Amino acid sequence: MRIQIVTPAAEGSLNGNRRTADRWADAVRTLGHDVRITTHDDGQGTDLLLALHAYRSADCIRAFRERAPDRPIVLALTGTDVYRDQFTHPDVFGSSLLAADALIGLHDRVGDDLPPSFHNRLVTVHQSAAPPPGADDTPPPGRFEVCVIGHLRDEKDPFRAAQAVRNLPDASRIRIIHAGRAYSEDWAARARQEMGVNPRYTWLDQVDHDRIRELMARSGAMVISSVMEGGANVVSEACVAGLPVIASHIPGNIGLLGEDYPGYFPVRDTAALRQLLLRIEDDEAFLQQLRDAVGQRAHRFTPEAERKALQQAMDQALSRMGSSASP
Known part of the structure; x- marks a missing residue:
């Protein structure tokens, strides 16, 4: 598949959303897909949109849904989405959720703070991490x-x-x-x-x-x-x-x-x-x-577990889109 990952964070940013997008792009490529990262809807051919941030990526989600009504959307929810924006910008937040065929939560309790009607779209993806290098230096004595x-x-x-x-x-x-x-x-x-x-x-x-x-x-x-x-x-x-x-x-x-x-x-x-x-x-x-x-x-928090969960979210989005398109 051709997969577009959209994030509000520009290339080269050290923002957490950009690091997540870069890591997920690598993970999805290992699953055999073509991946590109953008900060907006670029109008290119895309089989699946994976958007980070319901509020800040809302324009892209809306444009993609209008342009490609038969293509699935996976939406990854951030902390500000769940714990702030759904209350301060309920219309924008709600429209992004409605447009998404699968939702990604990054911890096990995201569903507690989402409307129950969206629970069947939610997949938990724990962000992975690699072991740190051995410390080349240690704190001075007494610290x-x-x-x-x-x-x-x-x-x-x-x-x-x-x-x-x-x-x-x-x-x-x-x-x-x-x-x-x-x-x-x-x-x-x-x-x-x-x-x-x-x-x-x-x-x-x-x-x-x-x-x-x-x-x-x-x-x-x-x-x-x-x-x-x-x-x-x-x-x-x-x-x-x-x-x-x-x-x-x-x-x-x-x-x-x-x-x-x-x-x-x-x-x-x-x-x-x-x-x-x-x-x-x-x-x-x-x-x-x-x-x-x-x-x-x-x-x-292993890369293998993260890849498996991302695949589950994409499969769910494809399945939901296929079901909605069926007569």
């Missing part, structure tokens, strides 16, 4: 480094970990190392200001994926403090790396790590996060419990 990997924007609650390590006891070894692009100069200014007053916080700005993998390899733990997530690939990567995760208790994290994962804290609860960070620094048994827990999830 316990905790990484935060996420862009600086409201949905990520990006400074929660920085706030949690302010005024820790002098004996604490914890340092927060944050990699992620500032979505505005105001966010960048806040990061620089935080570094100026908080010696336990370092912002690296945006770095490439190889640097991210190196950062994870040398870190003792990772914090993901988001208020909404569609199923963050950094959680998959942490599980594959055996990197303990301290995560906000939101559906997007629970749907990847499991309801009984021991490393959750309430959203925006700085004090609770602070206590968890101090615990992983001082309680090796608890830290090992987290390592074991993420390790037990790692098998869910």
Whole structure:
């Protein structure tokens, strides 16, 4: 088949949607299909459209459906789609869902927040990750480094970990190392200001994926403090790396790590996060419990499992289109 993957993120972007599109393109090619990635409906011959983002790709979805009413559409739902845009832009979100023949959710609990009438279109695709390289460097003696990997924007609650390590006891070894692009100069200014007053916080700005993998390899733990997530690939990567995760208790994290994962804290609860960070620094048994827990999830995030789920989503879309076209 000729498959078009559409994403709002342009070529060369380090945005998570672009990385997902690039990885899925490679996966679908291994299944024997011709694949191209675009940011818009290019009018070329396409047998199946795979769109990332119900709201931001809505124009492309509508144009493709009008141009090719007999061709299937697979729609991958992001965190902002499910947890924001379906409420702030219900008409656009709803029209994209109605146009799609199959829906992709990136974690196990997406269906909890979709209208029941769409559950039969939903396929869960866990984003895959490769094991990180061995760390070429290690933190200096006396440091316990905790990484935060996420862009600086409201949905990520990006400074929660920085706030949690302010005024820790002098004996604490914890340092927060944050990699992620500032979505505005105001966010960048806040990061620089935080570094100026908080010696336990370092912002690296945006770095490439190889640097991210190196950062994870040398870190003792990772914090993901988001208020909404569609199923963050950094959680998959942490599980594959055996990197303990301290995560906000939101559906997007629970749907990847499991309801009984021991490393959750309430959203925006700085004090609770602070206590968890101090615990992983001082309680090796608890830290090992987290390592074991993420390790037990790692098998869910293999390239083979991701390819199989993508094929399932495409097959479902083809089947639904065939059924609707039948007399």
